[in-house]
Amino acid sequence: MSEPRTPILQFGTSRFLQAHADLFFAQAEPPLAVTVVQSSGDAARAARLAALAAPGGYPVRIRGLDRGRAVEQELRVDSVRRTLSTASDWPALERLFCEQVEIVISNTADAGYQPQPADLDPTPSQGMSFPAKLAHLLAARFHAGARPLQVMPLELVPENGRVLKARVLEILRGNGMPAAVADWVAGLGFANSLVDRIVSEPLEPAGAVAEPYALWAIEAAPGIIAPCNHPAVQMVPDLEEIERLKLHILNLGHTALVDFWRRSGARPGALVRELMDAPEGAALLALYDAEVIPGFAQKGREPQARAYLAATLDRLRNPFLDHRIEDIAQNHTQKAERRIAAFLDWIGPGGPATPQLHAIVERARA
Structure with a gap:
């Protein structure tokens, strides 16, 4: 069986992403395929990681009010085709990043941006923060001669794209990588976005319960495109x-x-x-x-x-x-x-x- 092609690479396995971006990718026209990456290395979440890419997908239950009318329905999300872990699958992740990925999304919580002692190490390791792991993957893509891609953080951080890009560049310039790598990354599109949906509870081993309301607002900027065609995804001139x-x-x-x-x-x-x-x-x-x-x-x-x-x-x-x-x-x-x-x-x-x-x-x- 041939390996599925997944143009979307997602860092984070949260129930929010399961009922937000992953659902949008499944409902988009055309649908998009996703590889989900667990960056924490938490072995306790292995069952969730496996269930995300199970045949037939996982459930998302929409429950709430829409224009005053009660809504209760179950949807299946089948956009996730592969799962990897930075702790155990780095070579496969790096190869995928260099050969297939067109858009990177992330929701690693605010703590995922916090600097770690290992961030300036010359080789990637599990002890690094998410921005440091992303910096090494971007460097590998540059050296592979691959075309530019788009980075779209979903963390609830003001100007999240600008913040993530600044941190990645700081790491690249601080760990001795060639200046050409940082120059290339500086030219990539890192989108500022705001996301909103109440995801009230998880379903086990994968899936979630969410309200009908959903929004993924993306600030328009040169080189930034919408990740998919979906009513909840909006390009706006200013957030x-x-x-x-x-x-x-x-x-x-x-x-x-x-x-x-x-x-x-x-x-x-x-x-x-x-x-x-x-x-x-x-x-x-x-x-x-x-x-x-x-x-x-x-x-x-x-x-x-x-x-x-x-x-x-x-x-x-x-x-x-x-x-x-x-x-x-x-x-x-x-x-x-x-x-x-x-x-x-x-x-x-x-x-x-x-x-x-x-x-x-x-x-x-x-």
């Missing part, structure tokens, strides 16, 4: 607008709910969907209407904000999602600063009256 919507509507709403929940007695075990049918939910709707939407309107973004709010309310009311408000309440002060105080700074003192938002920030700081 700032989407970042503002997510931060100051969805995330702001979560933080405001925490404040209302605390003021009403902080009932243990309360779920977001339950609060949306309680006085806290009514207070949030009033806050959106009186202070948040007018703030976006002042910036000329009312239509976008209202459309995003409608989708957000479906997400907050998802009857299948047990999202505990106590989990959202962690690091409340920092979240209030980033989600609410930053919104007030953005709209400025000449904007609409925002007494409730100011009060929430003051209580969080107290």
Whole structure:
């Protein structure tokens, strides 16, 4: 049997990727094939790694609300055709990287970018961070004379493409590789992107439960192309607008709910969907209407904000999602600063009256 050709190389085996990018690749026109790489070397996840590429694929269950209508369906994801581990399959990974790969995606969590003592070693090793492993693979591709490729990180890091590229170049220039390698990598496209989908639980040994809403927004730049044709994949001129919507509507709403929940007695075990049918939910709707939407309107973004709010309310009311408000309440002060105080700074003192938002920030700081 011939080896499957996989133009997509994915670092990370998370349930988020299983219900996000891997699902999109399976649904794309035309469908795309993926090799999944486990970069952690965690032997405990061997069963998941094998199940990702099982014949017939793995399940993703979509459960939630879409325009107020309940959605519950199971999809099969068969885009993953091969799995490898950086701990045991480096020669095969390097050969694949040089011969087949056109797009690299990653979701290795924020910790995956953290520098490691082995990062500047002259040869690749399992103790390296993800950027260092990627640097060695890119160097191998350069020496093989292969054509340029595109790198598309999905980690929730602001300007993730710029950050990853800078770290890879720092490693290449610090470990004694020829300057021509770094010069070649500097010319590659590293895309900035923002991803969004609540993936609420894993299915074993592979698969996940996810909400209907999904987004993969990619910032347009020279040499950057969409990885596939899918409704959830959007090329945008600037990520700032989407970042503002997510931060100051969805995330702001979560933080405001925490404040209302605390003021009403902080009932243990309360779920977001339950609060949306309680006085806290009514207070949030009033806050959106009186202070948040007018703030976006002042910036000329009312239509976008209202459309995003409608989708957000479906997400907050998802009857299948047990999202505990106590989990959202962690690091409340920092979240209030980033989600609410930053919104007030953005709209400025000449904007609409925002007494409730100011009060929430003051209580969080107290």
